[in-house]
Amino acid sequence: MFFLRNTFLTFSANVSCFHSVSKGTFIESRLQWRHYKNTVLLPHRKFSSAPKTAVLMLNMGGPADLGEVEPFLTRLFTDKDIIPLPMQSKLGPLIAKRRTPKVTEKYREIGGGSPIKSWTTKQGDAMVKILDKISPESAPHKFYIGFRYAQPLMEDTIEEMHRDGVERAIAFSQYPQYSCSTSGSSFNALAKYYLKSKDNVKLRWSFIDRWPVDTGLVEAFKDLTLKEAEKFSSDVKDDIVILFSAHSLPMSAVNRGDPYPVEVAATVLKVMQALNWRFPYRLVWQSKVGPVPWLSPQTDDALRGFVNNGHRNFLIVPISFVNEHIETLHELDIEYAAELAQKLKIENIRRVPAPNDHPAFIEGLAKIVKGHIDSGEVCSKQLLLKCPMCTKAVCSQMRQWIGSMKN
Numbered sequence: 001m002f003f004l005r006n007t008f009l010t011f012s013a014n015v016s017c018f019h020s021v022s023k024g025t026f027i028e029s030r031l032q033w034r035h036y037k038n039t040v041l042l043p044h045r046k047f048s049s050a051p052k053t054a055v056l057m058l059n060m061g062g063p064a065d066l067g068e069v070e071p072f073l074t075r076l077f078t079d080k081d082i083i084p085l086p087m088q089s090k091l092g093p094l095i096a097k098r099r100t101p102k103v104t105e106k107y108r109e110i111g112g113g114s115p116i117k118s119w120t121t122k123q124g125d126a127m128v129k130i131l132d133k134i135s136p137e138s139a140p141h142k143f144y145i146g147f148r149y150a151q152p153l154m155e156d157t158i159e160e161m162h163r164d165g166v167e168r169a170i171a172f173s174q175y176p177q178y179s180c181s182t183s184g185s186s187f188n189a190l191a192k193y194y195l196k197s198k199d200n201v202k203l204r205w206s207f208i209d210r211w212p213v214d215t216g217l218v219e220a221f222k223d224l225t226l227k228e229a230e231k232f233s234s235d236v237k238d239d240i241v242i243l244f245s246a247h248s249l250p251m252s253a254v255n256r257g258d259p260y261p262v263e264v265a266a267t268v269l270k271v272m273q274a275l276n277w278r279f280p281y282r283l284v285w286q287s288k289v290g291p292v293p294w295l296s297p298q299t300d301d302a303l304r305g306f307v308n309n310g311h312r313n314f315l316i317v318p319i320s321f322v323n324e325h326i327e328t329l330h331e332l333d334i335e336y337a338a339e340l341a342q343k344l345k346i347e348n349i350r351r352v353p354a355p356n357d358h359p360a361f362i363e364g365l366a367k368i369v370k371g372h373i374d375s376g377e378v379c380s381k382q383l384l385l386k387c388p389m390c391t392k393a394v395c396s397q398m399r400q401w402i403g404s405m406k407n
Contacts, residue, residue: 050165051142054203055131055369056157057124058186059174061147062114062325066107068150070100075149081185081394083289084252110329117152119323120145120174122357123365130366138168138373146171148186155193161203169203170369174322176217177246177267178210179260180387180395181253187383191398205405207379208372212263213270216364217322220355221267222274225317228352229279232313236348239313240279241306243299244268245332246320248285251293257387261295267319279315287327299332300340312347321354322361328354378406 063072073096077083085091107113124143132139144161146154161169171190173183187207211217225242232240246264254261268283286299297305303314316337318328332351341349355361384399 050167051140052168053131053138053141053373054161054164054166054169055124055128055141055143056146056154056161056169056171057120057143057174058146058154058171058183059116059120059148060182061150062116063107063150064117065113066104068113069104069107070096072150073099073103079148079185081188082181084250106326106330109334110326114150114325115329116323116325117145117147117150119354119356123323123362126357126362127365127369130363131369134366135370135373138370141369142166146186148189154186154189158190158193166203169205170208170372171205172208172365172369173210175320176210176214176322177212177260177263177320178382179249179253180256180258180390181249182260183209184395184398187402188394188398191401192394195397195401205402206372206377207383207402208368209380209383210259210263211368212267214364214368216360216362216367217267217355218270218274220358220361220364221271221317221319221352223360224352224355224358225271225275225315228350229315231350232315232348236313239311240315241311241313242279242281242315242317243302244271244281244283244317244319245286245299246283246318247327248288248294248296248298251295254295256389259382259387264320271317271319283319286331300336303336303340303344303346307344307346312345314346314349315352316349317352318354323354323356378402 060076061072063069074093077085077092077096078088080088083092085095124145128141128143131141135141142164144157145152146157148154152160171187173186175182178184187209190205229237229240244264249258249260265283268281272281282297282302284297284299284302285295288294288298299316306314316332318332321328328351337349337351379402384403386395386399
């Protein structure tokens with residue numbers, strides 16, 4: 001995220017790792033990111049009065065430095081929406097404390113913290129600049145960041161919005177594909193904040209809850225995939241297998257009727273259609289936590305299976321991630337594309353960058369918001385539809401709260 005270069009201490013790396021596995025063969029793992037040590041928000045434009053339209057960009061977030069790892073993990077493991085545990089309030093902090101040293105080392109290996117806030121800042125700044133041009137009737141626009149488990153926490157950002165005098169706010173989930181454990185968790189927390197507040201809701205809220213087949217998202221992934229595929233040597237291009245890697249989900253959530261797997265698959269199909277079905281592909285899942293069943297095959301297991309079937313050239317596409325963070329920079333780049341690939345004697349493996357600041361993606365974000373404003377809708381019809389097997393009271397309360405705004 002880059003407009004005021006003097007504001008940030010910048011670290012950029014383009015690292016190609018070559019590991020000899022046998023005579024005449026090698027593994028190539030491309031690690032590319034821009035990481036900013038100072039992750040404070042870029043200064044917004046000065047407004048003489050409250051911005052006419054605020055866009056709250058919702059995401060999980062990530063620790064900006066190593067000292068934030070344990071608080072981040074504690075919030076994560078005490079959220080029943082994403083990782084349900086018995087005796088959550090007691091067991092969650094214990095698990096977080098136990099995992100902190102290992103996770104801290106992973107963040108150290110990617111530069112000392114997560115770049116997700118920096119990327120979100122850059123994306124938001126570029127988005128509102130386009131919005132001011134294409135939607136002058138709702139301008140000026142100002143973006144805010146509301147993370148679920150890291151600074152700036154969503155609840156703190158809402159208070160900032162109140163202090164700024166915002167009257168019209170759009171809660172914009174930065175997860176393209178909806179899941180009750182991600183977008184749903186953020187919306188649940190938003191509803192909980194207001195349901196507990198003694199003050200009347202002064203903001204006029206509306207919600208962008210999913211956008212799995214957005215043309216900007218699809219175009220960005222298509223372009224980035226083709227550019228990365230061109231980096232394979234000509235003699236292996238016809239042998240490339242694309243692995244669309246998405247964050248996994250516990251089967252307990254899937255069996256409740258969570259729409260996430262279907263929406264991820266919809267994104268994959270749109271991207272493959274844009275690629276004219278040029279490569280063989282599979283949708284695989286990563287980042288499983290704990291012993292319970294999750295969506296599978298896992299990305300690492302899929303690599304092992306394909307290698308056993310004779311495949312040696314892979315292109316990984318992080319299809320559920322819109323910016324770089326620990327799951328792309330460490331799990332995909334280091335654990336799979338470097339370490340596992342060397343062990344499996346994979347000849348060529350590359351990872352497509354997340355959309356980050358791709359022009360088509362940024363323009364797509366702005367068009368999503370403009371389309372939402374023009375529609376006059378509070379939310380999509382899908383958001384108000386509770387999963388058929390869900391019995392969580394918090395999910396019902398969130399939908400009742402949002403539904404009340406349609407009256």
